[in-house]
Amino acid sequence: MASEKIIEVQNITINFEGKIALSSLSFSVKKGERVALIGPSGAGKTTLLNTIATFIKPSDGQLVIDQVDSSELNDRKKLARKIGMIRQQFDLVHQLPVVHNVLAGKLGQWGFFKSLWSLIFPQEKAIAIRALERVGLKDKLYEKTANLSGGEQQRVALARLLVQSPEIILADEPVASLDPARAEDVLSMLTKLVMEENQTLITSLHSVEYAKKYFTRIIALRDGAVFFDLPVDEIQAEDLASLYQLKEHM
Ligand SMILES: Nc1ncnc2c1ncn2[C@@H]1O[C@H](COP(=O)(O)OP(=O)(O)OP(=O)(O)O)[C@@H](O)[C@H]1O
Ligand SMILES: [Mg+2]
Helix, strand or coil, X not given: CCCCEEEEEEEEEEEECCEEEEEEEEEEEEXXXXXXXXXXXXXXXXXXXXXXXXXXXXXXXXXXXXXXXXXXXXXXXXXXXXXXEECCCCCCCCCCEHHHHHHCCCCCHXXXXXXXXXXXCHHHHHHHHHHHHHCCCHHHCCCEHHHCCHHHHHHHHHHHHHHHCCCEEEEECCCCCCCHHHHHHHHHHHHHHHHHCXXXXXXXXXXXXXXXXXXXXXXXXXXXXXXXXXXXXXCCHHHHHHHHCCHHHC
């Protein structure tokens, strides 16, 4: 169902040793939405993504993933089918061939190291080839991952996500280290793949331009709270100006 809520963040507060990183945050995301998370440095974007990924436990409030309270999501393998995360550093093991990194998605990130060292059976190899084909890297199957460029490594991380095939994809500044052409390449590929699979995507970004171009909705965070939450076509220049305005000028 198109209107189904897949993520519900309800009054979530994250407290790091007395410092409030997220302050009673609430919003929900429907299946198939593509949400860009923007906001100044320190606003809480990474903390929010890590919370939705269940890496951080809220100090207060509730997280509901596909009708299930996050405190009940204890089965790591099931969770890996629900949520996949892609980080700025991509979490790839550079000494290993590309194929191992791609197949790490198969067992989910919690069986990560075990799956990296596992034997590759022909059937699995076919899965890896298919995923690498979709990101345009079929010829790099046995290449040492370290030898790939930043943009290519990011595509390997995308191929791993394709193999994992989670319903929700969280990406923390996935294009921060790439030049503009590579960044657009990775974002257009990521959003295309997500649309093909009707997955739900939340990506933190520092580029408002990319947020508007590739996403359906923008949630802006400032000081651990939602500053605005709007469909991309309703965002005004003033909203953005005040979001990034330095405090001493406010
Ligand atoms: N593990 C931690 N321990 C203590 N404080 C933390 C921790 N992680 C984040 N914080 C604090 O929480 C706030 C939010 O940080 P967060 O990393 O989520 O911001 P961000 O929006 O991702 O910033 P950036 O755009 O620079 O990546 C910051 O003030 C940060 O210092
Ligand atoms: Mg961050």
